[in-house]
Amino acid sequence: MKPAAFDYHAPTTLDEALALLAAYGDEAKILAGGQSLIPAMNFRLAQPAILVDINPVTTLVGIHAEGDGGLRIGTMTRQRTVEHSDLVAARAPLLAETMPHIAHPQIRNRGTFGGSLAHADPASELPAVAVALGMTLRAQSTRGERDIDATDFFQGLFATALEPDEMLIEVLIPALPARTGTAFAEVARRHGDYAMAGAAAVVTLAEDGTIAACKLVYLSIGDAPVESHSAASALLGVIPTDEAIRAAAEAMEQDIDPLGDIHATAAYRRHLAKVLARRTLASAVARARN
Amino acid sequence: MSHEITLTVNGHAHTRTVEARLLLSDFLRHELGLTGTHVGCEHGVCGACTILLDGVPVRSCLTFAVQANGHEIMTVEGLGHDPENLHPLQQSFWESHGLQCGFCTPGFLMTLLPFLQENPDPSEQEIREAISGNLCRCTGYQFIVDAVKLAAQKMGEPQP
Ligand SMILES: Cc1cc2nc3c(=O)[nH]c(=O)nc-3n(C[C@H](O)[C@H](O)[C@H](O)COP(=O)(O)OP(=O)(O)OC[C@H]3O[C@@H](n4cnc5c(N)ncnc54)[C@H](O)[C@@H]3O)c2cc1C
Ligand code: FES
Ligand code: FES
Numbered sequence: 465m466k467p468a469a470f471d472y473h474a475p476t477t478l479d480e481a482l483a484l485l486a487a488y489g490d491e492a493k494i495l496a497g498g499q500s501l502i503p504a505m506n507f508r509l510a511q512p513a514i515l516v517d518i519n520p521v522t523t524l525v526g527i528h529a530e531g532d533g534g535l536r537i538g539t540m541t542r543q544r545t546v547e548h549s550d551l552v553a554a555r556a557p558l559l560a561e562t563m564p565h566i567a568h569p570q571i572r573n574r575g576t577f578g579g580s581l582a583h584a585d586p587a588s589e590l591p592a593v594a595v596a597l598g599m600t601l602r603a604q605s606t607r608g609e610r611d612i613d614a615t616d617f618f619q620g621l622f623a624t625a626l627e628p629d630e631m632l633i634e635v636l637i638p639a640l641p642a643r644t645g646t647a648f649a650e651v652a653r654r655h656g657d658y659a660m661a662g663a664a665a666v667v668t669l670a671e672d673g674t675i676a677a678c679k680l681v682y683l684s685i686g687d688a689p690v691e692s693h694s695a696a697s698a699l700l701g702v703i704p705t706d707e708a709i710r711a712a713a714e715a716m717e718q719d720i721d722p723l724g725d726i727h728a729t730a731a732y733r734r735h736l737a738k739v740l741a742r743r744t745l746a747s748a749v750a751r752a753r754n
Numbered sequence: 755m756s757h758e759i760t761l762t763v764n765g766h767a768h769t770r771t772v773e774a775r776l777l778l779s780d781f782l783r784h785e786l787g788l789t790g791t792h793v794g795c796e797h798g799v800c801g802a803c804t805i806l807l808d809g810v811p812v813r814s815c816l817t818f819a820v821q822a823n824g825h826e827i828m829t830v831e832g833l834g835h836d837p838e839n840l841h842p843l844q845q846s847f848w849e850s851h852g853l854q855c856g857f858c859t860p861g862f863l864m865t866l867l868p869f870l871q872e873n874p875d876p877s878e879q880e881i882r883e884a885i886s887g888n889l890c891r892c893t894g895y896q897f898i899v900d901a902v903k904l905a906a907q908k909m910g911e912p913q914p
Contacts, residue, residue: 465796471755472774472820502816503797506777515774519821544810568887570865571798573810574817655886 467505474517478524478604482631484516486606490628492516496540496579499571524578524633527551533639539578539632544569546577556637558597558646558664562589565648568656578632581617584624584688587658591618592683593648595691596664600636605629611636618688641677643669645751647744650683651736653727659684660728661736665744667704669752675699680712680745685722685737692716695741704749713741759823763788764832772819779803781819782829790830790860794889801888804861805829811865830860833867842908843867852901854892861888866902870909876902 475481485492493512495501496519504510518524524540527549535555537546546552547563566572566580566589580590581601594601594614601612603626617625626632640646650662661684668677678696681689695716702708722733760769763786770785777796782788782805794800796815803815806828834840840848843863853859862885869876869884876884881902882895890898 466777466780467775469755469773469775472757472818474820498816498818498821499798499813502777502818505775506796506815517821567798568801569869569884570801570804570811570813570887571816574807574812655883 465506465508467502468508468511470512471514472517473514474520476520476522478521478631478633481516481518481521482604482606482629484514485629485631488514488516492628494518494582494631496582497542497575499567499575500579500583500585518631529555530636530639535637537577537635537637539576539582539634541577543567543572543575543577543580547572555639556597558593558648558666559637561646562593562648562664565589565650565652565656565659565662571656578635581635582624582626582632584618584620584622585658586621586687586689587684589648589650589659589662589683592662592681592689593664594618594635595689596646596666596679596681598638598679600638601632602634602636603630604633605631609633614689615691621687623688640666641668643671643676643752645669645748645753647747647751649740649743649747651740658727661685661722661733661740663737663740663744665741665748667699667745667748667752669704669749673753674701674703675749678712678745680716680741682720682737682740685720685733690720692719692741694719695745699745704745706746709742709745709749712745713738716741757820757823759820761822761825761827763827764829774818774820776819777815778805778817778819778822778827779814781822782814782827785819788829788831792857792860794857799889800858801861801865802858804864804888806864806868809868811868828864830863833863841867843870843905846905846908847898847901850897850901850904852893852898858888858890858892862890862898866905870902870906874910875906878903 492514495515495517524538526538528536553560599614650659652659666679670676678699680692680695695712698712698715724730782791792802794802805814
Protein backbone atom coordinates (compact mmCIF):
# COMPACT_ATOMS: atom_id res chain seq x y z
CA MET A 465 0.00 0.00 0.00
CA LYS A 466 0.97 3.63 -0.22
CA PRO A 467 1.20 6.32 2.45
CA ALA A 468 -1.50 8.99 2.82
CA ALA A 469 -0.53 12.52 1.82
CA PHE A 470 1.37 14.70 4.29
CA ASP A 471 3.27 17.97 4.42
CA TYR A 472 7.02 17.42 4.39
CA HIS A 473 9.55 19.60 6.20
CA ALA A 474 13.29 19.02 6.16
CA PRO A 475 14.85 21.48 8.62
CA THR A 476 18.64 21.68 8.63
CA THR A 477 19.08 22.88 12.22
CA LEU A 478 17.84 21.59 15.56
CA ASP A 479 16.23 24.95 16.39
CA GLU A 480 14.18 24.91 13.18
CA ALA A 481 13.11 21.32 13.84
CA LEU A 482 12.05 22.10 17.42
CA ALA A 483 10.13 25.19 16.26
CA LEU A 484 8.18 22.99 13.80
CA LEU A 485 7.36 20.51 16.57
CA ALA A 486 6.25 23.34 18.85
CA ALA A 487 4.04 24.80 16.10
CA TYR A 488 2.35 21.55 15.04
CA GLY A 489 2.29 19.48 18.27
CA ASP A 490 0.87 16.01 17.87
CA GLU A 491 -0.11 16.61 14.22
CA ALA A 492 3.58 16.26 13.38
CA LYS A 493 5.81 13.20 13.48
CA ILE A 494 9.57 13.11 13.46
CA LEU A 495 11.04 11.11 10.56
CA ALA A 496 14.37 9.58 11.61
CA GLY A 497 15.53 6.39 9.85
CA GLY A 498 11.95 5.70 8.78
CA GLN A 499 12.41 1.95 9.27
CA SER A 500 9.45 1.72 11.65
CA LEU A 501 7.50 4.85 10.70
CA ILE A 502 7.42 4.34 6.90
CA PRO A 503 6.17 0.72 7.07
CA ALA A 504 3.42 1.96 9.41
CA MET A 505 2.60 4.75 6.92
CA ASN A 506 2.66 2.34 3.96
CA PHE A 507 -0.01 0.28 5.73
CA ARG A 508 -1.79 3.47 6.81
CA LEU A 509 -1.47 2.46 10.44
CA ALA A 510 0.10 5.90 10.81
CA GLN A 511 -1.22 8.91 8.89
CA PRO A 512 0.65 11.93 10.23
CA ALA A 513 -0.42 15.25 8.69
CA ILE A 514 3.13 16.59 8.89
CA LEU A 515 6.54 14.95 8.77
CA VAL A 516 9.59 16.66 10.21
CA ASP A 517 12.55 14.90 8.56
CA ILE A 518 15.56 15.34 10.84
CA ASN A 519 18.03 13.56 8.55
CA PRO A 520 19.50 16.90 7.38
CA VAL A 521 20.28 17.97 10.99
CA THR A 522 23.89 16.78 10.99
CA THR A 523 24.61 17.96 14.54
CA LEU A 524 22.47 15.05 15.79
CA VAL A 525 24.99 12.51 14.45
CA GLY A 526 28.07 11.29 16.29
CA ILE A 527 29.63 9.03 18.91
CA HIS A 528 31.60 10.99 21.49
CA ALA A 529 33.99 9.79 24.21
CA GLU A 530 33.13 11.46 27.52
CA GLY A 531 35.81 12.42 30.06
CA ASP A 532 34.45 10.01 32.70
CA GLY A 533 34.90 6.97 30.45
CA GLY A 534 31.31 7.05 29.21
CA LEU A 535 29.83 7.73 25.80
CA ARG A 536 27.44 10.23 24.25
CA ILE A 537 25.62 9.14 21.10
CA GLY A 538 23.63 11.53 18.91
CA THR A 539 20.09 10.36 18.16
CA MET A 540 20.57 10.32 14.35
CA THR A 541 23.64 8.08 14.47
CA ARG A 542 22.80 5.10 12.24
CA GLN A 543 22.54 1.73 13.96
CA ARG A 544 25.19 0.38 11.57
CA THR A 545 27.64 3.10 12.68
CA VAL A 546 27.16 2.16 16.33
CA GLU A 547 27.63 -1.51 15.40
CA HIS A 548 31.01 -0.82 13.74
CA SER A 549 32.34 1.76 16.22
CA ASP A 550 35.62 0.85 17.98
CA LEU A 551 34.75 3.36 20.70
CA VAL A 552 31.47 1.56 21.39
CA ALA A 553 33.22 -1.84 21.37
CA ALA A 554 35.73 -0.57 23.94
CA ARG A 555 33.41 1.36 26.23
CA ALA A 556 30.02 -0.31 25.87
CA PRO A 557 30.69 -3.91 24.76
CA LEU A 558 27.08 -4.84 25.62
CA LEU A 559 25.87 -2.41 22.97
CA ALA A 560 28.37 -3.71 20.39
CA GLU A 561 27.23 -7.28 21.11
CA THR A 562 23.57 -6.31 20.72
CA MET A 563 23.60 -4.23 17.52
CA PRO A 564 23.90 -7.13 15.00
CA HIS A 565 20.67 -8.61 16.42
CA ILE A 566 18.64 -5.59 15.28
CA ALA A 567 16.94 -6.33 11.95
CA HIS A 568 19.11 -6.73 8.84
CA PRO A 569 22.16 -4.79 7.62
CA GLN A 570 20.07 -2.85 5.07
CA ILE A 571 17.69 -1.74 7.84
CA ARG A 572 20.55 -0.81 10.21
CA ASN A 573 22.13 1.30 7.44
CA ARG A 574 19.14 3.60 7.70
CA GLY A 575 17.61 2.97 11.16
CA THR A 576 18.90 5.29 13.87
CA PHE A 577 20.04 4.70 17.43
CA GLY A 578 17.62 7.24 18.91
CA GLY A 579 14.75 6.28 16.61
CA SER A 580 14.71 2.77 18.01
CA LEU A 581 14.61 4.11 21.59
CA ALA A 582 11.90 6.69 20.82
CA HIS A 583 9.80 4.08 19.03
CA ALA A 584 9.76 1.97 22.26
CA ASP A 585 8.77 -1.32 20.65
CA PRO A 586 8.79 -3.90 23.47
CA ALA A 587 10.39 -6.38 21.05
CA SER A 588 13.29 -4.01 20.35
CA GLU A 589 16.74 -4.71 21.71
CA LEU A 590 17.91 -1.16 22.45
CA PRO A 591 15.31 -0.19 25.10
CA ALA A 592 16.25 -3.24 27.20
CA VAL A 593 19.96 -2.48 26.81
CA ALA A 594 19.33 1.18 27.71
CA VAL A 595 17.78 0.08 31.01
CA ALA A 596 20.52 -2.49 31.67
CA LEU A 597 23.30 0.07 31.15
CA GLY A 598 21.49 2.87 33.01
CA MET A 599 21.50 5.19 29.99
CA THR A 600 20.22 8.76 30.25
CA LEU A 601 18.03 9.99 27.39
CA ARG A 602 18.31 13.70 26.69
CA ALA A 603 15.24 15.41 25.26
CA GLN A 604 14.88 18.95 23.95
CA SER A 605 12.01 21.23 22.97
CA THR A 606 11.65 24.98 22.54
CA ARG A 607 10.81 24.93 26.28
CA GLY A 608 14.29 23.62 27.15
CA GLU A 609 16.26 20.46 27.73
CA ARG A 610 15.77 17.61 30.20
CA ASP A 611 17.44 14.33 31.07
CA ILE A 612 15.33 11.20 31.54
CA ASP A 613 16.57 7.94 33.08
CA ALA A 614 16.00 4.94 30.83
CA THR A 615 13.89 3.32 33.59
CA ASP A 616 11.47 6.29 33.49
CA PHE A 617 11.61 6.77 29.70
CA PHE A 618 9.84 3.55 28.64
CA GLN A 619 6.21 3.70 29.76
CA GLY A 620 4.56 0.84 27.90
CA LEU A 621 3.67 -0.33 24.41
CA PHE A 622 5.21 2.27 22.03
CA ALA A 623 4.85 4.83 24.85
CA THR A 624 7.64 7.02 26.21
CA ALA A 625 8.07 9.98 28.55
CA LEU A 626 8.52 12.32 25.55
CA GLU A 627 5.97 15.11 25.06
CA PRO A 628 4.69 15.68 21.47
CA ASP A 629 6.91 18.77 21.08
CA GLU A 630 10.02 17.06 22.46
CA MET A 631 12.80 15.41 20.50
CA LEU A 632 15.25 12.85 21.79
CA ILE A 633 18.55 14.51 20.88
CA GLU A 634 21.24 12.31 22.43
CA VAL A 635 21.91 9.46 24.81
CA LEU A 636 24.47 9.30 27.61
CA ILE A 637 25.99 5.94 28.48
CA PRO A 638 27.83 5.76 31.80
CA ALA A 639 31.26 4.12 32.08
CA LEU A 640 31.25 0.52 33.34
CA PRO A 641 32.67 0.09 36.86
CA ALA A 642 35.80 -2.08 37.34
CA ARG A 643 35.26 -5.88 37.41
CA THR A 644 32.06 -5.58 35.36
CA GLY A 645 30.96 -8.05 32.72
CA THR A 646 28.02 -7.76 30.32
CA ALA A 647 26.18 -10.15 28.02
CA PHE A 648 23.29 -10.15 25.55
CA ALA A 649 21.37 -13.10 24.11
CA GLU A 650 18.08 -13.57 22.31
CA VAL A 651 16.06 -16.27 20.60
CA ALA A 652 14.55 -15.46 17.19
CA ARG A 653 13.27 -17.82 14.51
CA ARG A 654 15.54 -16.30 11.87
CA HIS A 655 18.60 -14.04 12.14
CA GLY A 656 17.33 -10.46 12.03
CA ASP A 657 13.75 -11.18 13.04
CA TYR A 658 12.26 -9.62 16.14
CA ALA A 659 13.13 -11.92 19.05
CA MET A 660 10.59 -14.09 20.87
CA ALA A 661 12.58 -13.20 23.99
CA GLY A 662 15.93 -11.57 24.76
CA ALA A 663 17.96 -10.59 27.81
CA ALA A 664 20.79 -8.25 28.76
CA ALA A 665 22.86 -8.82 31.91
CA VAL A 666 25.32 -6.50 33.65
CA VAL A 667 27.28 -7.93 36.59
CA THR A 668 29.85 -6.21 38.81
CA LEU A 669 32.03 -8.28 41.17
CA ALA A 670 33.45 -7.11 44.49
CA GLU A 671 37.17 -7.69 45.14
CA ASP A 672 36.34 -10.88 47.06
CA GLY A 673 34.54 -12.32 44.01
CA THR A 674 31.02 -11.87 45.37
CA ILE A 675 28.44 -9.98 43.34
CA ALA A 676 28.38 -6.26 44.12
CA ALA A 677 25.78 -5.23 41.55
CA CYS A 678 23.61 -7.03 39.02
CA LYS A 679 21.01 -6.13 36.41
CA LEU A 680 18.97 -8.47 34.25
CA VAL A 681 16.62 -6.85 31.73
CA TYR A 682 14.32 -8.52 29.17
CA LEU A 683 12.84 -7.61 25.82
CA SER A 684 9.72 -9.20 24.30
CA ILE A 685 8.58 -10.36 27.75
CA GLY A 686 6.28 -7.46 28.66
CA ASP A 687 4.97 -4.24 27.07
CA ALA A 688 8.23 -2.40 27.95
CA PRO A 689 11.69 -3.53 29.09
CA VAL A 690 11.24 -5.83 32.12
CA GLU A 691 13.91 -5.73 34.82
CA SER A 692 14.18 -8.68 37.21
CA HIS A 693 14.92 -7.27 40.65
CA SER A 694 14.42 -10.69 42.24
CA ALA A 695 17.23 -12.24 40.18
CA ALA A 696 19.49 -9.36 41.19
CA SER A 697 18.74 -9.63 44.90
CA ALA A 698 19.22 -13.40 44.81
CA LEU A 699 22.76 -12.81 43.60
CA LEU A 700 23.85 -9.78 45.63
CA GLY A 701 26.67 -10.58 48.07
CA VAL A 702 27.06 -14.19 46.96
CA ILE A 703 29.74 -15.98 44.96
CA PRO A 704 28.17 -16.58 41.53
CA THR A 705 28.46 -20.35 41.28
CA ASP A 706 26.40 -22.28 38.72
CA GLU A 707 23.91 -23.13 41.49
CA ALA A 708 23.62 -19.47 42.53
CA ILE A 709 22.92 -18.47 38.93
CA ARG A 710 20.33 -21.22 38.57
CA ALA A 711 18.65 -20.04 41.79
CA ALA A 712 18.60 -16.46 40.47
CA ALA A 713 16.95 -17.66 37.25
CA GLU A 714 14.28 -19.40 39.38
CA ALA A 715 13.76 -16.25 41.46
CA MET A 716 13.40 -14.24 38.24
CA GLU A 717 10.18 -16.09 37.37
CA GLN A 718 8.09 -14.13 39.88
CA ASP A 719 8.98 -10.86 38.09
CA ILE A 720 7.58 -11.79 34.69
CA ASP A 721 4.11 -12.31 33.28
CA PRO A 722 4.71 -12.88 29.57
CA LEU A 723 1.88 -12.86 27.05
CA GLY A 724 1.39 -15.40 24.29
CA ASP A 725 1.04 -14.36 20.67
CA ILE A 726 1.44 -15.84 17.18
CA HIS A 727 5.22 -15.98 17.65
CA ALA A 728 5.40 -17.81 21.00
CA THR A 729 3.09 -19.00 23.76
CA ALA A 730 3.32 -17.48 27.24
CA ALA A 731 4.71 -20.77 28.59
CA TYR A 732 7.41 -20.89 25.91
CA ARG A 733 8.41 -17.28 26.64
CA ARG A 734 8.64 -18.15 30.34
CA HIS A 735 10.91 -21.07 29.46
CA LEU A 736 13.08 -18.87 27.23
CA ALA A 737 13.35 -16.23 29.96
CA LYS A 738 14.82 -18.78 32.35
CA VAL A 739 17.29 -20.14 29.81
CA LEU A 740 18.33 -16.61 28.80
CA ALA A 741 18.81 -15.63 32.47
CA ARG A 742 21.21 -18.51 33.00
CA ARG A 743 23.11 -17.90 29.76
CA THR A 744 23.52 -14.15 30.08
CA LEU A 745 24.29 -14.13 33.81
CA ALA A 746 26.89 -16.91 33.38
CA SER A 747 28.68 -15.16 30.53
CA ALA A 748 28.51 -11.75 32.22
CA VAL A 749 30.11 -13.30 35.34
CA ALA A 750 32.82 -15.02 33.27
CA ARG A 751 33.61 -11.73 31.52
CA ALA A 752 33.65 -9.81 34.84
CA ARG A 753 36.28 -12.26 36.14
CA ASN A 754 38.58 -11.56 33.19
CA MET B 755 2.64 19.17 -1.33
CA SER B 756 5.06 18.80 -4.28
CA HIS B 757 8.82 19.16 -4.23
CA GLU B 758 11.42 19.52 -6.96
CA ILE B 759 14.22 17.04 -6.48
CA THR B 760 17.48 16.32 -8.30
CA LEU B 761 19.30 13.07 -7.77
CA THR B 762 21.90 10.99 -9.54
CA VAL B 763 20.87 7.48 -10.57
CA ASN B 764 23.49 5.16 -12.06
CA GLY B 765 25.63 8.18 -12.90
CA HIS B 766 22.89 10.26 -14.58
CA ALA B 767 21.28 13.33 -12.97
CA HIS B 768 17.45 13.48 -12.97
CA THR B 769 15.21 16.35 -11.93
CA ARG B 770 11.52 15.74 -11.24
CA THR B 771 8.68 17.24 -9.27
CA VAL B 772 7.25 14.69 -6.83
CA GLU B 773 4.69 14.40 -4.09
CA ALA B 774 6.28 14.00 -0.65
CA ARG B 775 4.56 10.65 -0.11
CA LEU B 776 6.11 9.05 -3.23
CA LEU B 777 8.33 6.14 -2.17
CA LEU B 778 11.80 5.98 -3.69
CA SER B 779 10.96 2.52 -5.06
CA ASP B 780 7.96 3.93 -6.96
CA PHE B 781 9.99 6.93 -8.11
CA LEU B 782 12.62 4.66 -9.66
CA ARG B 783 10.03 2.41 -11.30
CA HIS B 784 7.34 4.84 -12.41
CA GLU B 785 9.12 8.18 -12.86
CA LEU B 786 12.40 6.87 -14.26
CA GLY B 787 11.17 3.58 -15.75
CA LEU B 788 13.87 1.62 -13.93
CA THR B 789 11.74 -1.43 -13.26
CA GLY B 790 14.69 -3.62 -12.23
CA THR B 791 14.06 -2.50 -8.65
CA HIS B 792 11.30 -4.86 -7.53
CA VAL B 793 8.60 -4.27 -4.95
CA GLY B 794 7.46 -7.24 -2.91
CA CYS B 795 6.16 -6.26 0.50
CA GLU B 796 6.55 -2.50 1.06
CA HIS B 797 7.38 -2.98 4.70
CA GLY B 798 11.06 -3.77 4.66
CA VAL B 799 10.87 -7.53 5.01
CA CYS B 800 11.56 -9.04 1.57
CA GLY B 801 14.57 -7.03 0.37
CA ALA B 802 13.53 -7.07 -3.32
CA CYS B 803 13.66 -3.25 -3.44
CA THR B 804 17.23 -2.94 -2.10
CA ILE B 805 19.28 -0.23 -3.86
CA LEU B 806 22.47 1.64 -2.99
CA LEU B 807 22.02 5.09 -1.45
CA ASP B 808 25.39 6.86 -1.39
CA GLY B 809 27.00 3.44 -1.73
CA VAL B 810 25.20 1.60 1.07
CA PRO B 811 22.35 -0.88 0.59
CA VAL B 812 18.97 0.34 1.84
CA ARG B 813 15.29 -0.46 1.29
CA SER B 814 13.92 1.88 -1.38
CA CYS B 815 10.38 1.09 -0.12
CA LEU B 816 11.29 2.59 3.28
CA THR B 817 12.65 5.88 1.94
CA PHE B 818 10.73 8.76 0.38
CA ALA B 819 11.95 10.03 -2.98
CA VAL B 820 12.23 13.57 -1.54
CA GLN B 821 14.77 12.25 0.94
CA ALA B 822 17.05 11.23 -1.93
CA ASN B 823 17.30 14.83 -3.15
CA GLY B 824 20.98 15.59 -3.74
CA HIS B 825 22.03 11.98 -3.19
CA GLU B 826 23.49 9.27 -5.36
CA ILE B 827 21.56 6.10 -6.16
CA MET B 828 22.64 2.90 -7.82
CA THR B 829 20.09 0.36 -9.02
CA VAL B 830 20.52 -3.06 -10.61
CA GLU B 831 20.49 -1.30 -14.02
CA GLY B 832 23.87 0.16 -13.00
CA LEU B 833 25.42 -3.32 -13.23
CA GLY B 834 26.02 -5.11 -16.57
CA HIS B 835 23.44 -4.42 -19.30
CA ASP B 836 23.50 -7.39 -21.64
CA PRO B 837 24.52 -11.06 -21.52
CA GLU B 838 27.92 -10.25 -23.03
CA ASN B 839 28.77 -7.63 -20.45
CA LEU B 840 27.52 -8.95 -17.13
CA HIS B 841 29.12 -7.87 -13.89
CA PRO B 842 31.06 -10.81 -12.34
CA LEU B 843 28.39 -10.95 -9.63
CA GLN B 844 25.61 -11.32 -12.21
CA GLN B 845 27.70 -13.80 -14.20
CA SER B 846 28.14 -15.91 -11.04
CA PHE B 847 24.40 -15.94 -10.34
CA TRP B 848 23.87 -17.14 -13.89
CA GLU B 849 26.56 -19.83 -13.78
CA SER B 850 25.57 -21.13 -10.32
CA HIS B 851 21.80 -21.07 -10.96
CA GLY B 852 21.43 -18.45 -8.20
CA LEU B 853 17.99 -17.54 -9.55
CA GLN B 854 14.87 -19.16 -10.87
CA CYS B 855 12.02 -16.66 -11.33
CA GLY B 856 14.45 -13.78 -10.72
CA PHE B 857 12.07 -11.62 -8.70
CA CYS B 858 14.39 -11.44 -5.71
CA THR B 859 17.62 -11.18 -7.74
CA PRO B 860 18.02 -7.37 -8.04
CA GLY B 861 17.76 -7.06 -4.25
CA PHE B 862 20.31 -9.81 -3.70
CA LEU B 863 22.72 -8.25 -6.20
CA MET B 864 22.49 -4.78 -4.67
CA THR B 865 22.96 -6.23 -1.18
CA LEU B 866 25.93 -8.33 -2.23
CA LEU B 867 27.84 -5.80 -4.35
CA PRO B 868 29.00 -3.64 -1.39
CA PHE B 869 29.26 -6.74 0.82
CA LEU B 870 31.84 -8.34 -1.50
CA GLN B 871 33.66 -5.06 -1.99
CA GLU B 872 34.10 -4.72 1.78
CA ASN B 873 34.58 -8.42 2.43
CA PRO B 874 36.32 -9.98 -0.59
CA ASP B 875 36.80 -13.44 0.99
CA PRO B 876 33.68 -14.16 3.08
CA SER B 877 32.99 -17.38 4.98
CA GLU B 878 29.77 -19.30 4.32
CA GLN B 879 28.39 -18.06 7.67
CA GLU B 880 29.14 -14.44 6.72
CA ILE B 881 27.44 -14.94 3.35
CA ARG B 882 24.32 -16.39 4.98
CA GLU B 883 24.15 -13.49 7.43
CA ALA B 884 24.66 -10.96 4.64
CA ILE B 885 21.64 -12.30 2.74
CA SER B 886 19.44 -12.82 5.81
CA GLY B 887 17.50 -9.67 4.89
CA ASN B 888 16.55 -10.92 1.42
CA LEU B 889 13.80 -13.47 0.80
CA CYS B 890 13.82 -15.92 -2.11
CA ARG B 891 10.85 -18.20 -2.64
CA CYS B 892 12.44 -20.33 -5.37
CA THR B 893 16.05 -21.35 -4.88
CA GLY B 894 16.27 -22.53 -1.28
CA TYR B 895 19.31 -20.19 -1.01
CA GLN B 896 21.97 -22.88 -1.49
CA PHE B 897 22.70 -21.88 -5.09
CA ILE B 898 22.72 -18.23 -4.08
CA VAL B 899 25.40 -18.99 -1.49
CA ASP B 900 27.33 -20.87 -4.20
CA ALA B 901 26.95 -17.88 -6.52
CA VAL B 902 28.39 -15.54 -3.89
CA LYS B 903 31.40 -17.81 -3.37
CA LEU B 904 31.99 -17.89 -7.14
CA ALA B 905 31.54 -14.12 -7.36
CA ALA B 906 34.10 -13.58 -4.58
CA GLN B 907 36.54 -15.64 -6.64
CA LYS B 908 35.77 -13.80 -9.90
CA MET B 909 35.89 -10.36 -8.30
CA GLY B 910 39.26 -11.24 -6.72
CA GLU B 911 40.79 -12.04 -10.12
CA PRO B 912 42.37 -9.21 -12.10
CA GLN B 913 39.73 -7.86 -14.53
CA PRO B 914 40.56 -8.13 -18.28
C1 LIG C 1 12.08 -5.78 8.42
C2 LIG C 1 12.39 -5.03 9.70
C3 LIG C 1 12.91 -5.73 10.78
C4 LIG C 1 13.20 -5.06 11.97
N1 LIG C 1 13.71 -5.78 13.00
C5 LIG C 1 14.02 -5.14 14.16
C6 LIG C 1 14.57 -5.85 15.27
O1 LIG C 1 14.80 -7.07 15.21
N2 LIG C 1 14.83 -5.16 16.41
C7 LIG C 1 14.60 -3.81 16.49
O2 LIG C 1 14.88 -3.23 17.53
N3 LIG C 1 14.11 -3.12 15.47
C8 LIG C 1 13.83 -3.74 14.30
N4 LIG C 1 13.31 -3.00 13.26
C9 LIG C 1 13.06 -1.56 13.47
C10 LIG C 1 14.28 -0.72 13.16
O3 LIG C 1 15.32 -0.99 14.09
C11 LIG C 1 13.94 0.78 13.23
O4 LIG C 1 15.01 1.40 12.59
C12 LIG C 1 13.78 1.43 14.56
O5 LIG C 1 12.86 0.77 15.39
C13 LIG C 1 13.25 2.86 14.43
O6 LIG C 1 14.29 3.71 14.15
P1 LIG C 1 14.22 4.73 12.94
O7 LIG C 1 15.39 5.61 13.06
O8 LIG C 1 14.04 3.98 11.69
O9 LIG C 1 12.92 5.58 13.35
P2 LIG C 1 11.63 6.04 12.52
O10 LIG C 1 10.98 4.88 11.88
O11 LIG C 1 11.96 7.21 11.68
O12 LIG C 1 10.73 6.55 13.75
C14 LIG C 1 10.12 5.67 14.66
C15 LIG C 1 9.26 6.47 15.66
O13 LIG C 1 10.09 7.18 16.57
C16 LIG C 1 9.88 8.60 16.46
N5 LIG C 1 11.20 9.23 16.56
C17 LIG C 1 12.30 8.93 15.80
N6 LIG C 1 13.35 9.66 16.20
C18 LIG C 1 12.92 10.44 17.21
C19 LIG C 1 13.57 11.42 18.05
N7 LIG C 1 14.86 11.72 17.88
N8 LIG C 1 12.83 12.03 19.00
C20 LIG C 1 11.51 11.70 19.17
N9 LIG C 1 10.86 10.80 18.41
C21 LIG C 1 11.56 10.18 17.44
C22 LIG C 1 9.20 8.80 15.12
O14 LIG C 1 8.40 9.95 15.12
C23 LIG C 1 8.38 7.52 14.99
O15 LIG C 1 7.19 7.62 15.71
C24 LIG C 1 13.00 -3.65 12.07
C25 LIG C 1 12.50 -2.94 10.97
C26 LIG C 1 12.20 -3.62 9.80
C27 LIG C 1 11.65 -2.84 8.64
S1 FES D 1 9.51 -4.15 -1.09
FE1 FES D 1 11.00 -3.17 0.12
S2 FES D 1 11.63 -4.73 1.44
FE2 FES D 1 9.97 -5.70 0.38
S1 FES E 1 14.44 -16.66 -7.72
FE1 FES E 1 12.30 -16.56 -7.43
S2 FES E 1 12.19 -15.48 -5.57
FE2 FES E 1 14.28 -15.84 -5.73
